[in-house]
Amino acid sequence: MNKVGIIGGLGPESTVEYYQSIIKKYQQRLGSQEVLPELVINSINMYQVFTFISNGNLDGLADYLTKAVNTVDTAGADFAIISANTPHIVFEKVQENTNIPLISIVEETYKQAESLDLNKMGLIGTKFTMEHDFFKQPFRDGNTEIIVPHEQEQQYIHEKIVAELENGIVNQETKQSYLEIIERMRKEDGIEGIILGCTELPMIIKEDDLDIPELNTTDIHINRTVDQILHS
Template sequence: MASTTHSGMKTIGLVGGMSWESSAVYYRDLNLGVRKRLGGLASPRLVMSTVDFAELTELEDAERWDQVGALLAEAGRSVERGGADFLLLCTTTFHKVADQVQAAVDIPLLHLADVVADACAQAGVARVAFIGTTVAMSDGFFTDRMAGHGFEVLVPPASEHDWLNSAIYEELVHGHVLDRTRRRVVELIHQLWDAGAEGVLLGCTELELLIHQADVDLPVFPCTTLHVEAALDRALS
């Protein structure tokens, strides 16, 4: 059988397990993306290290972020030892410790917020809504980085954070996609639109299982999909 090799392809490093549903989306979409771009039997060069989500969420709940960072830094080092040329964290929330992970490795980390900022700039929007976990919405690690690129970021009122967080952790990470949750999130997106948002960032991989462009009139920026496309651009450049 004749085959075409792509020896110039860079190896993508993935730190996953936050949740495995999220990691599965990254793995699937990276493979589909290479097949779409290169055809034939082409598939990406990947090294993945996954962590125990239960351990990480316990540390998160206890706000022991230094230990979260240490665990993800070690996962990043193992991916680097496996031959990765650059690194992705297959998560939004745990980008809170992205700087700690980057400091632990000698390969570049492709930061999700930088990728999303590029996409928003190309789309010509200046003010965007961001929905995700409570940590991602209330802590500045993502929105501040977006602001550093010149974007104004709106998040839902604090009164909405708990139910949205519960929908992510109690439904979506288990693969449960419920119509009632979709309706409520769409309603929330429309409120943010009324508040002046010109687009909405789906700031959690699992939210892309729930919300699609067809559900809302506001431009949707699916962060994981954008992260994957940017990784493919880098790997195949």
């Protein structure tokens, strides 16, 4: 069995989901509740990550995350994951400067979309994920079109993620507004599915809320992580 190092705190709510779901899925795979995976969590500062990106200091962000990965490496992790979408803006640079392999939430989500033969996807998440190309590029390279909400919608989605979801608050009014944005994208932009490109979004948007396929990046990432834990 491999030990996973989780770079958490990005935010705390999704870190809890990663921890609990990894354990649950691991036990389901092995058919026993009397087994537990070995893991180590390094909880860092989500707001520091946002500050680096807002200031355009991607080198500073890469250094910050590299140190975080090196910490779990020292603690005995065989591989690591960054339990959020936004920090993957510097994923390649972090991987280049760390000794243990990282599993990319972006790459794993693209593989899932490819397996479903979806050619036009909507993407919601933090403003950084929606504005920048790091999440969109693998899809474009694979001839999958990525559509993001209008600028005003992006601002609303981001503000509610930071003010509510990152603090564990699930507001039904916010949920309805999110669903209305997705429905508008389906009707006006012709999206075939939606990517929940923030690891807190599954707290508020459930699979049965939508009439189109939903790519839950948190669940996709966790499934791949359990695969790697069990890989020998």
